[in-house]
Amino acid sequence: MTDLPPSEADHGEASSPSRGPAGAEVVTLVADRLVAGGEAIARHPDGRVVLVSGALPGEQVEVEVRPRKGALRGVVRRRLWASPDRVRPRCPHVAEGCGGCDLQDLDTTAQVGAKIDLVADSLRRLGRIAEPVVTPGPPLAPWGFRTTLRVAVVEGRAGLRRAESHDVVGIDHCLVAHPLIDELVHEGDFGAADEVVLRVGAATGERMAIAMPTAEGVVLPPDVLVVGADELEAGRRAWIHDEVAGRRWRISAESFFQTRPDGAAALVDVVRSMSADLLAEPGRPGRPRTLLDAYAGVGLFSGALLDGVPGWRTVAAERNRSSVADARHNLADLDAKVVATTIEHLRAPRSDLVVADPSRSGLGRAAVHVLASAGASRVMLVSCDPASAGRDAALLAAVGYRPVESVLVDLFPHTHHTEVVTRFDRA
Ligand SMILES: C[S@@+](CC[C@H](N)C(=O)[O-])C[C@H]1O[C@@H](n2cnc3c(N)ncnc32)[C@H](O)[C@@H]1O
Structure with a gap:
């Protein structure tokens, strides 16, 4: 070319x-x-x-x-x-076809601009919002940030898949991986595994490798907790800890956690600042106000938003059993009820604030109806896909929620992926 x-x-x-x-x-x-x-x-x-x-x-x-x-x-x-x-991609593996970072040839500041345009376009076209307000969130480090990385394995060595292909490009270092993970990418022998998820606690230094389908033959430094998917299937539990927003989080092998702790903290900060007026209003004695934390994972938003906030309780709803167990552990010091359910089947409690952080497919119509039945004056939607943010905005508008503003939190520099937090107020 x-x-x-x-x-x-x-x-x-x-x-x-x-x-x-x-x-x-x-x-x-x-x-x-x-x-x-x-x-x-x-x-x-x-x-x-x-x-x-x-x-x-x-x-x-x-x-x-x-x-x-x-x-x-x-x-x-x-x-x-x-x-x-x-710009010239900093990582040599981009030229070799590694599909991990599809936007490394765009300057990092311009990446944020391009993603803001992308989100605004989606809110306009799919969300039918005439003039969406989308602003950039807190800046995040563009290198060495990923504390979770899924690698493919070829002959025991780590690699990443080519874009839109099952082929694997061998990598000796990954510039977006946290140094504690990069060391494993560089030195690890992943034995008979096909794929391995590497996960570390940036604050605690704890490390874990989840090998699929088996951990047979995996050789990693002695501090790394190595577990096979077959062992997890048979009932073994394995977890590490990390710290975000001044709290310590237990994160199990099969639980969701954001790919970077500074990004998790940034999402919490954005949601907190957009809900500060509500969180400042305590409930009456014996009648706490209620946060509905939908798609709660290991309890991130409940724990981080309500820590030290009097007069509030949380109902955290999540379908993944491993995440539910972690959330119960992580929120044990708070007035928290963790419900193991899909949101579509939740009997939503009367709530004052809803935080909803669904997977890439978004909320969808059924979940929107459940969340609306909570009667909250505000819904904070945390979307990890601009198209689903747009579709969900239209669905929330149909049940009476008006979009106020969106903040882009660029958790995934050098890729087209992004997170966007949107505040909806009941009209
Ligand atoms: C993007 S993660 C967010 C987790 C958490 N809020 C956080 O920031 O760490 C989405 C979570 O929703 C859960 N989930 C996906 N679909 C669900 C559904 N239909 N009902 C309940 N939980 C669901 C997943 O298991 C995952 O834990």
């Missing part, structure tokens, strides 16, 4: 199609903005939308276009005008 230096010359034109060597259509396009999957959206000369992988917003590129998965997809052959925000 030829990279020309950024120039204003011939920037902004889409050309007529021709044919490439393999018969694919070749066109020159101008990439507009990034969309939820990390591709850039562009217009074919005939007006159709093309999703282009490998192009940054504003770039003029020559692409091979093919129909795939119900859309036109373009792969960059030549870059005719490069974005001034394009």
Whole structure:
């Protein structure tokens, strides 16, 4: 691929199609903005939308276009005008095809801007919010942050999958991994495992490796707690601890925890500052106010928001048994009830504040109805997918919740993934 230096010359034109060597259509396009999957959206000369992988917003590129998965997809052959925000990826494994960081060639500040545009676009199109307000949250370190990393294993060594492929690229270091994990990536012998989840406590230094399907033959430093998926299946429990928001958290092998503790703290800070007026209002004696913490995981939002806040209790609802057990342990010092259930089947308690942090697919209609039945004046939605943030915004609006503002918390630099916290007030 030829990279020309950024120039204003011939920037902004889409050309007529021709044919490439393999018969694919070749066109020159101008990439507009990034969309939820990390591709850039562009217009074919005939007006159709093309999703282009490998192009940054504003770039003029020559692409091979093919129909795939119900859309036109373009792969960059030549870059005719490069974005001034394009940078050389710092990690050598990007050039080898590692699919772990699909945005390393975009300057980190510009990444946040591109993700804000992406979220705003989704809230506009899917959420039907005319003028969404999306601002950046606290800045987070762009390197050495991941305290959970899932690696693929080839001949005992760690690797990461190529983008949209099962092929594995061997890695000797991972620049986004926390140093306590990177050491394991570099030195670990992962034996007969196919995949391994590495998890560490940044504050405690505790380390764990969960090997799938088995931990047979895994050789790691003696401090690392090694457990096979087969052992977990047979009932073994294994956990580490980390610290976030001044509290210590037990995190079991099969429980969800945010991929970085500073990111978890940033999410808590954003939710807390957007709910500060409510949290400052204590309940009456014997009648505490209620937080409904939906999709509670190991109890992060309940524990971090209500620690030291008098007059509040929490009902934390979560479906994963391992997370429920951790949440009961982690919230034992608070007025907390942890309910093992799917949100869709929860009998929601009368609540003053709802925090909902669903998985990537979002809340969906059934859960929105359950959460609305709690009657809270505010819902704080923590979304890890811009498209589901948009869809959920429309569903919440339909049951009477008005979006007020969104804050982007960029937990996953160098990838198209992001978190966004949106405040909804009952209209
Ligand atoms: C993104 S995590 C958030 C966890 C927690 N709030 C945190 O920040 O650590 C989503 C959690 O929702 C749980 N979950 C997913 N679908 C669910 C459902 N339908 N009902 C209840 N819990 C669900 C998952 O097990 C996971 O623990």
